[in-house]
Amino acid sequence: xxxxxxxxxxxxxxxxxxxxxxxxxxxxxxxxxxxxxxxxxxxxxxxxxxxxxxxxxxxxxxxxxxxxxxxxxxxxxxxxxxxxxxxxxxxxxxxxxxxxxxxxxxxxxxxxxxxxxxxxxxxxxxxxxxxxxxxxxxxxxxxxxxxxxxxxxxxxxxxxxxxxxxxxxxxxxxxxxxxxxxxxxxxxxxxxxxxxxxxxxxxxxxxxxxxxxxxxxxxxxxxxxxxxxxxxxxxxxxxxxxxxxxxxxxx
Numbered sequence: 001x002x003x004x005x006x007x008x009x010x011x012x013x014x015x016x017x018x019x020x021x022x023x024x025x026x027x028x029x030x031x032x033x034x035x036x037x038x039x040x041x042x043x044x045x046x047x048x049x050x051x052x053x054x055x056x057x058x059x060x061x062x063x064x065x066x067x068x069x070x071x072x073x074x075x076x077x078x079x080x081x082x083x084x085x086x087x088x089x090x091x092x093x094x095x096x097x098x099x100x101x102x103x104x105x106x107x108x109x110x111x112x113x114x115x116x117x118x119x120x121x122x123x124x125x126x127x128x129x130x131x132x133x134x135x136x137x138x139x140x141x142x143x144x145x146x147x148x149x150x151x152x153x154x155x156x157x158x159x160x161x162x163x164x165x166x167x168x169x170x171x172x173x174x175x176x177x178x179x180x181x182x183x184x185x186x187x188x189x190x191x192x193x194x195x196x197x198x199x200x201x202x203x204x205x206x207x208x209x210x211x212x213x214x215x216x217x218x219x220x221x222x223x224x225x226x227x228x229x230x231x232x233x234x235x236x237x238x239x240x241x242x243x244x245x246x247x248x249x250x251x
Contacts, residue, residue, distance in 0.1 A: 116159050126163070
């Protein structure tokens with residue numbers, strides 16, 4: 001099994017090294033493509049019609065000057081093309097949980113989303129900050145990935161991927177929570193103002209809003225959370241609404 005690992009925290013991230021170590025417990029064909037630097041809330045954005053620099057930093061390890069999703073693109077179109085494409089794409093391990101609207105903003109999940117466009121099963125891993133790392137974590141996480149790979153026929157639908165949050169310590173109970181609401185980018189701070197020119201900063205952090213049964217409540221209880229996400233999410237409009245959309249009189 002060929003595994004491609006990407007992240008949004010950068011090529012030197014401890015979480016990236018941990019995920020690669022876990023993957024190597026189940027496969028000797030592991031490739032890493034990661035951004036040169038950290039990209040927060042980069043989502044699925046791509047670098048289009050601009051140069052992207054790839055740098056080999058170790059055997060099967062490459063840094064990318066682009067964004068997280070660019071790492072998937074460059075792997076599919078340059079590094080691992082055609083029959084060399086990976087069987088599984090992993091994103092992470094993100095430094096911090098990805099919950100609520102993070103599902104749209106997260107570069108880690110943007111990686112998994114991009115992989116789904118190529119028809120490749122994908123999982124985005126995130127973990128609470130400052131986790132407790134224990135001997136055996138790599139093997140346990142590798143076993144979780146192996147089990148998901150073996151059961152991919154049950155979750156890897158077209159256009160879908162998994163978002164998995166790891167709690168403070170492993171192993172842990174696994175739950176499928178309700179996707180909650182925990183607003184980020186909820187305020188701006190004025191750091192400079194000069195006439196018509198105003199400079200703002202949107203600070204990091206959130207209120208950590210939670211209700212029973214959502215991701216935050218499960219993670220705070222020490223559980224692993226898993227949600228299956230899809231990118232299309234179409235909800236048809238009612239036919240009567242469509243019929244009433246056109247103006248009744250000429251404008």
